[in-house]
Amino acid sequence: MQFRDLQKQYEVLKDEINAALMSVAASANFISGPQVKELERALAEYVGVKHCITCANGTDAITIAMRTWGVGKGDAVFVPDFTFFSSGECPADEGGTPIYVDVDQRTYNIDPMKLEEAVKKIIAEGKYKAKAVVAVDLFGLPADYPEIKAICKKYDLLLLEDGAQGFGGNINGKKACSFGDISTTSFFPAKPLGCYGDGGAIFTDNDEWADLIRSICVHGKDTCNPNDPNAKYNNVRLGKNSRLDTLQAAILLPKFKAFVDYELAEVNKVASWYTEGLKDIDLVLPEVRKGFYSSWAQYTIQLPDRVNRKELQAKLKALGIPSMVYYAKPMHCQSAFAGTDSAIADCPVTEQHCAKVLSLPLDPYKTKRDIDFVVDEIKKAL
């Protein structure tokens, strides 16, 4: 069994994907081909925002958002302690100081109460300007945006939705990647909507920021004169080389259709088989609260104290069941932040998660038999 079976997905979508690849090869329009614009239009429409700007990966997407807002030295950016490194790496890379905030026991997402406490503390201390929040849709579940947005409004903070894992989720029908002042996602192959390499996208309703983002993505080119053929070589700011290849856009178009048509519903069904199968044993299961819909980037359980995670993983592996630990280290404990104010955090829930979580094999193509097998073996092992 594969942890996330991308080969199975390719088998199903082979004809469309092969045709897409060949058409790009035949056109030789490898950079900024028409498929990129077509994808951006389709994604913006699906998410329900005005602008979608694709870029090279989900990490660049966050960095570019931070640069758009001018995050830099002296700015505090509030980030969940339990996330992938990029969420905090990017604000720090721009010169800001990530302030790590603890997460919710059951949803794994930033705890709004702890967020407000952290914001108040930073404001009271006066060393940093409280500038922005990076909220992460961890494992596919949108963060608690109704609460987070209220806090952002109260303290005048910019909100970035890091939807790298969250594309396809929603809260009462409002789609993930539409909650932030700027929102970002990743098309890393294992993500809910993945391409065949690196890729990312940035979403916003703000016209001015969208122009800036387009400029930063291409070496700070002049976006004010779109009809000037030389504008690309008129560099009005420092930017990056961060574009989504035409090939990746062409692959994403049929994958996006499959994602919307059935994959999202299927992966929800597969997750519900885990929830049903595992509910009667002493595991903590992921919680999707009323009104929330997850795109299930991961199905992540919490093991009881009596279980040795390494031993359980080895047992499962011997039976052909892969499992992963996302994440083993709190952000504030990462060596990259040692000696900085980002290393100072009070995040006991994250610390507990890091010791106890285990992510199980999951994708839209898993069968009931696959999941029954994993569930039975976990039950036996426990």
Ligand SMILES: Cc1ncc(COP(=O)(O)O)c(C=O)c1O
């Ligand atoms: C929460 C989160 N943010 C950002 C990223 C970065 O995305 P990418 O790998 O496309 O740079 C990831 C990727 O794993 C992620 O999980």
